[in-house]
Amino acid sequence: MSKTETTETERTRDEAAGAQLSTAPQEETAIGGPVLGVVGWIRWFWRQLTSMRVALILLFLLSLGAVPGSLIPQTSADELKVQAFKEAHETLTPIYEKLQFFDVYSSVWFSAIYILLFVSLIGCIVPRTWQFVGQLRSRPPGAPRRLDRLPAYTTWRTEAEPEQVREAALALLKGRRFRAHTAGEAIAAEKGYLREAGNLLFHVALIVILVAFAWGQLFKSEGGKLIVEGDGFSNTLTQYDDFKSGSQFGLDELEPFSFKLDSFHGTYETKGPQRGTPRTFEAAVTYTEGGGADKKAVIRVNEPLKVGDSKVYLIAHGYAPVVTVKDGRGKVVYHGAVPLLPIDNNITSTGAIKVMDGYRNKKGEKDQLGFQAFFVPTFAGAGEGTMFSQFPALVSPAMALTAYYGSLGVNSGLPQNVYQLDKSKMKQFKDEAGNKLAKRLTPGQSMTLPDGAGSITFEKEIKEWASFQISQQPGNGLALAGAIAAIAGLTGSLFIQRRRVWVRAVRGEDGVTVVEMAGLGRSESAKLPEELGDLAVTLAAQTPPAAPAPEPAEEPAEDPAPSEEADK
Numbered sequence: 174m175s176k177t178e179t180t181e182t183e184r185t186r187d188e189a190a191g192a193q194l195s196t197a198p199q200e201e202t203a204i205g206g207p208v209l210g211v212v213g214w215i216r217w218f219w220r221q222l223t224s225m226r227v228a229l230i231l232l233f234l235l236s237l238g239a240v241p242g243s244l245i246p247q248t249s250a251d252e253l254k255v256q257a258f259k260e261a262h263e264t265l266t267p268i269y270e271k272l273q274f275f276d277v278y279s280s281v282w283f284s285a286i287y288i289l290l291f292v293s294l295i296g297c298i299v300p301r302t303w304q305f306v307g308q309l310r311s312r313p314p315g316a317p318r319r320l321d322r323l324p325a326y327t328t329w330r331t332e333a334e335p336e337q338v339r340e341a342a343l344a345l346l347k348g349r350r351f352r353a354h355t356a357g358e359a360i361a362a363e364k365g366y367l368r369e370a371g372n373l374l375f376h377v378a379l380i381v382i383l384v385a386f387a388w389g390q391l392f393k394s395e396g397g398k399l400i401v402e403g404d405g406f407s408n409t410l411t412q413y414d415d416f417k418s419g420s421q422f423g424l425d426e427l428e429p430f431s432f433k434l435d436s437f438h439g440t441y442e443t444k445g446p447q448r449g450t451p452r453t454f455e456a457a458v459t460y461t462e463g464g465g466a467d468k469k470a471v472i473r474v475n476e477p478l479k480v481g482d483s484k485v486y487l488i489a490h491g492y493a494p495v496v497t498v499k500d501g502r503g504k505v506v507y508h509g510a511v512p513l514l515p516i517d518n519n520i521t522s523t524g525a526i527k528v529m530d531g532y533r534n535k536k537g538e539k540d541q542l543g544f545q546a547f548f549v550p551t552f553a554g555a556g557e558g559t560m561f562s563q564f565p566a567l568v569s570p571a572m573a574l575t576a577y578y579g580s581l582g583v584n585s586g587l588p589q590n591v592y593q594l595d596k597s598k599m600k601q602f603k604d605e606a607g608n609k610l611a612k613r614l615t616p617g618q619s620m621t622l623p624d625g626a627g628s629i630t631f632e633k634e635i636k637e638w639a640s641f642q643i644s645q646q647p648g649n650g651l652a653l654a655g656a657i658a659a660i661a662g663l664t665g666s667l668f669i670q671r672r673r674v675w676v677r678a679v680r681g682e683d684g685v686t687v688v689e690m691a692g693l694g695r696s697e698s699a700k701l702p703e704e705l706g707d708l709a710v711t712l713a714a715q716t717p718p719a720a721p722a723p724e725p726a727e728e729p730a731e732d733p734a735p736s737e738e739a740d741k
């Protein structure tokens with residue numbers, strides 16, 4: 174082989190070796206580049222999904238996704254509020270419906286984040302658990318060769334034998350709850366394993382919370398009922414105004430109980446800048462469980478009535494004026510309390526009064542009446558402003574009525590809101606002057622319908638109503654346990670410091686035992702030097718101290734070179 178060929182071969186070999194040693198990223202080419210394949214891509218996706226970084230991102234997305242559920246009315250909680258929101262925000266409603274913002278917790282995107290987080294947490298926990306179990310089964314590592322290079326270090330001399338020092342150190346460290354053992358001429362100890370246990374407990378608790386959430390969504394039941402004072406409720410499906418349940422919930426699992434709203438009492442601040450602010454909301458009820466004896470209870474906000482696995486929450490209230498409607502012959506065709514829905518904090522309320530059966534017009538023909546009602550519990554008075562309530566309590570109630578006749582549309586077979594009046598097939602009454610008939614009434618006053626069509630009277634009695642939510646949430650207890658465990662685990666992982674301590678005792682060159690003690694924290698810990706100092710003081714007190722090592726004698730200075738004058 175010629176010299177040129179040898180040089181070229183060596184150059185090629187050097188380039189190949191350099192390429193192997195180089196840490197620079199290699200450029201992938203279309204020809205000969207690495208190909209992951211289907212299995213490779215699956216493994217890569219699994220590694221990314223089970224990384225702690227992705228788990229934290231998914232947890233953040235889950236928290237962020239819950240924000241619309243807190244700010245926007247949810248169908249599962251209150252359909253009436255959702256309907257009112259849709260009517261007030263016609264532009265946003267189509268967008269929110271497409272994004273499923275009215276059903277956040279059952280939406281596709283929230284469920285996807287939830288499931289991915291669940292899988293990610295399991296993928297994080299399983300390998301870390303096996304690693305932690307391996308650490309518990311293994312012993313702390315032996316002492317480094319140079320203990321004086323560790324961040325916390327001390328040394329002293331003693332007349333005790335090295336074996337005696339090591340035995341005393343082993344007993345001391347075990348007494349301080351260190352996992353310790355003898356490793357050659359040193360004692361190796363470690364403490365703070367609960368830090369990793371707390372970290373694992375926190376992640377397991379998150380899984381428990383997710384399981385509890387899923388369990389509650391599958392087996393929950395939730396319904397609402399508006400009840401006027403004096404009326405009652407039985408926990409059957411037909412009694413609910415609205416009812417929703419999980420896919421695995423059976424109607425036979427409804428708790429057998431009933432209750433009656435005896436009275437509702439609300440108080441409000443009467444003076445100062447907080448005037449009108451609610452102070453107490455209380456619903457006095459009489460309930461029976463499973464056909465047993467009657468029991469009395471008071472339901473307050475955040476203080477529900479508990480019956481078996483069910484809870485009855487007080488969520489809203491309002492007023493139900495009592496009205497009487499008569500036809501042209503003076504026959505009473507409707508009498509009762511009409512619940513009206515509040516539209517502001519001062520309980521300005523609106524609703525509809527519907528007379529569907531029993532009414533006949535002046536010709537004797539069957540007809541239907543409808544009244545649009547606008548009620549205020551505290552009216553400022555004529556000429557004192559608009560028809561809006563000035564205070565939420567019943568101080569000076571008034572009700573404005575607009576009368577209609579025709580078809581209410583209740584026989585069409587389509588569902589209809591009982592608090593709204595369908596005027597598409599109705600006509601408004603007109604007075605003698607040809608103006609549309611509308612009148613403001615106070616308790617005890619009546620409005621006479623034209624042409625002998627009858628009358629409507631606003632009775633002096635005004636009842637109050639309360640809206641209740643009856644729910645069964647089987648996962649609440651499990652979620653609470655998970656939350657407590659998560660807090661405990663997070664506390665342990667933040668405040669427990671994992672650290673190692675080594676004690677080496679060897680005989681020095683002068684025959685005296687030299688003791689070295691050093692510590693190393695697995696994380697930043699300002700208390701490690703303090704703890705090591707306390708251990709050193711305790712161990713030194715158990716062994717007799719030795720005289721300090723003699724300092725090396727100073728060598729005598731060399732005689733100065735003789736001067737030329739001395740030679741002379």
